[in-house]
Amino acid sequence: MQTRWISRLLPASTHTRPTEWSRAAIGVSLGTLFSVWVCSLFFGLPVALHLIGPLGASAVLLFAVSSGALAQPWSILGGYFCATLVSLVVVYFLGRNLNSACLAVGVSLIAMCLLRCLHPPAGALSLLVVLADPDSASLGWAVLEPVMLAAACMLVSAMAYNNLTRVRYPKKAEAAAVPTVPAAAGDPRITAQDLQKALEQMEAFIDVTPEDLEALIKASEQNARRRSVTEVFTQGPN
Known part of the structure; x- marks a missing residue:
């Protein structure tokens, strides 16, 4: 402890x-x-x-x-x-x-x-x-x-x-993209609005925008998918 x-x-x-x-x-x-x-x-x-x-x-x-x-x-x-x-x-x-x-x-x-x-x-x-x-x-x-x-x-x-120097400023609020493929049942997509509400519910000062959080989550999902595909090919059939 x-x-x-x-x-x-x-x-x-x-x-x-x-x-x-x-x-x-x-x-x-x-x-x-x-x-x-x-x-x-x-x-x-x-x-x-x-x-x-x-x-x-x-x-x-x-x-x-x-x-x-x-x-x-x-x-x-x-x-x-x-x-x-x-x-x-x-x-x-x-x-x-x-x-x-x-x-x-x-x-x-x-x-x-x-x-x-x-x-x-x-x-x-x-x-x-x-x-x-x-x-x-x-x-x-x-x-x-x-x-x-x-x-x-x-x-x-x-x-x-x-x-x-190729750093976008000020940070522009972007509308959450509508998924082109319907999400599976029980697996809802996280949007900027969801993140905004979550930040408000935390009742603390967090220096991050919902758009940055959304981009981070999307990047994490892509990395997870790549890792999953890599593991399938490296491990091969049992």
Whole structure:
């Protein structure tokens, strides 16, 4: 039992190739640099650098795990907007201190969940908006402008770089294909709608889309069929 518990702490094996790591790493660096540079042109370097932490975290999601539900366009734009707006409201009533910062990140989480735009780096952003540096704090409610500009630049760079490097982004929802051959009785086909419902029933944050799950299941079924055929030919008649 203790060994099983310890094994849960070990990192899971990754299924991506080193070439993909390099592709994502270059994108993360370029996306972050582009976002900070554009933001600094309009609002100054101190304000832009104040946002570099959340932007770097967002870049990891948008370039390294771009198929995840937390890395889609509405997630970063809606998440950044919710976190900033909630934090500004908290600052208006409670001021800039540690307690209000912690309250802001919690309320931001609820807002993002309600609007279906959960984006983890936005949590760090809400803390930074409350505990802002003098240059950012002096902007007041106008701090929304550099935040959304930086988020938009990160999104544009992710869309351009990912698609140029043959990684489809953003992830487009596809209608579930209708089976051309009727399924056998007692063996229903799993569709994207079934997977969506299953994800909702799990009542937990799972960073995957129903379309990705459907593609994974179909690929697994094909591999299983190939393995089954191979076993028949290798084993031969008894």
